[in-house]
Amino acid sequence: MAEIRKLNTADADFQSQLDALLAWESVSDGGVNQVVHDVIADIRARGDAALVEFTNRFDGWEAKSPADLEISLDRLKQAWETIPEAQQEALRHAAARVTAYAERQKMEGWTYTEADGTVLGQQVTPLDRVGLYVPGGKAAYPSSVLMNALPAKVAGVGELIMVVPTPRGELNELVLAAAHVCGVDRVFAVGGAQAVAALAYGTQSVPPVDKIVGPGNIYVATAKRTVFGQVGIDMVAGPSEILVICDGDTNPDWVAMDLFSQAEHDEDAQSILLCPNADFVAQVERSIDKLLPDMQRKEIIETALRTRGALIVCRDLDEAAEVCNFIAPEHLELSIADPQSYVKKIRHAGAIFMGRYTSEPLGDYCAGPNHVLPTSRTARFSSPLGVYDFQKRSSLIMVSSAGAEVLGKTASTLARGEGLEAHARSAEYRIAES
Known part of the structure; x- marks a missing residue:
């Protein structure tokens, strides 16, 4: 049986238990900070030479010169032409939906004229150059390319530079194909803190950017936090999260699998169910035990559920909304009868998936809204990545x-x-x- 803690909002110590469950320090210990500091300093001092050395050391392949680090646009096109037709169609479909949603986010400038002729307003302009960090190796996410590159393109960013680690020199064809679909301008086979430093400060080969976006491991997250100020960043992301609020009338297997969908990301991911029906919560627990043994990433899911997951019984759906607003989850599923009325009670969530048929993975890949979302309770003050993150505003005064x-x-x-x-x-x- 999978171990997952059971909580009840009626318990006297519920709030302290919830605080302990949510506690997470996203970046990192002194050792990681020192490594990142040293890497950034070396990239700033030696540029390409340091970038080649770090790539060979950390990614385990032999780049002979800085030229070996750049992946040509022809290579991206080749990847696109050689992936299966079904993957081509999926990338096209997802890209079209993400672009259509992003087009509605685009901000426009405005002015107004006062009675004495004074003109005030706002001019909106895109960033000149943006760096996109895409995880590589086992954690290869073409969806990250779509979600970070397409809003930047819609915003009108002049140049998009992508970096992707290639452990043992291994290229992920689907990631390269996604870069082709999105019109990425340049791609470098580099990763880690050294890639972030190269994007922030520039080397002889890698041009400096104005903003760095995209997910990465703890060294990448620490490096992004360190270079913030030299460049902009999207956010310092913690582990993936899902909170499901259910009224007890959804298929419990569906809810269990929705909890798995984030737990399978890594052992620190967080999956929580909030429901006023204790019998249904027990059904979901039985579904977890039934479905888990056949999951490909069983061990990861099991660890995540045991260490950071929870099944919470609450008094009613109104209280569920209050608890949700405290948690401020990255992904929130409203698996209830009337989500359109209920959603007005939700103040803090990265993305809200409304209704029993709206599974969170649809948002990860192809629904349209961005899957780069605030984590670790930062949805209290942060928003999903969007076109507005690649535009800036200048005040106009005449x-x-x-x-x-x-x-x-x-x-x-x-x-x-x-x-x-x-x-x-x-x-x-x-x-x-x-």
Whole structure:
């Protein structure tokens, strides 16, 4: 039998148990920080030479020169042409849906004119160059290419640089094909903290970018946090999470498999069920025991459920919403009769999957909304990755002569109150003498 903790919101110590369940330090110990610091310093000092050395050391293959690190666009096209037709169609379908959703997120500039002729507004422009980190090797995710590259392209980013580790020199054809579909401009076979450092500071071969997006291991996450400020980043992501709120009327096998869908990512992933029906919770537990033995990633799922999973009985669905808003999950499934009314109770969640037929994996691959989502309770203040993350806003101010009279007096008074004479006089120069 799979071990998974059972909680009840009526228990006196429920909140402390929930706090312990959710506790997670996403980045990392002193040893990891020191390694990342040293790698970044070496990349900054020696550029390509250090990048080649780190790639050979950590990825276990022999790059002879920096030129060996770049994967040509012809190679991406070759990958696309050689993958099975079913995979081509799946990539096309998913890319079309992600793009269509992203098009609706695109921000436009605006202005308005005041009565005295002063014009105020906002200009929206895309980033010039973005770096996309894609996991490689066993953890090869073409869906990450789609979800990170396509919103950037819709935003109008000028150049997209992709990095992907290639353990033992092994290239993942589906990842390369996805890069071809998305129109990625350049691809480098590098990974780890060294790839993040190269994107942030540039080397002789890898151009510096303005923002780095995409998931990675603890060294990648630590490196992204370290270079933030030199460049922008999307987020420092923790392990995958799913919270299922169920009214007790869904097939318990479906709910069990939904919990597995995130638990199979890694041993630190978190899967939680919230339900007011204790009998149904017991049914889901039996489904877990029945289905787990046949799962390909059985050991990973079992560990994740034992260490960070929970089946929680609550008083009612209103209380389930309150607990959910505290958890602020990455993925939230509302497996209930009327999700469209209930969703108004949800304030904090990365993505909300509404109804019994909306499984979380649809969002991972092809529904349309982005699968790069806030984790570790950061949905309290963060949003999914989107086109807006690849655009920036500049304020527009064009003051008329008449406007300078009124605004200048206000600015002068406030500036002199702050003791900033030059500020005051700069505004006063534009005030006509009476």
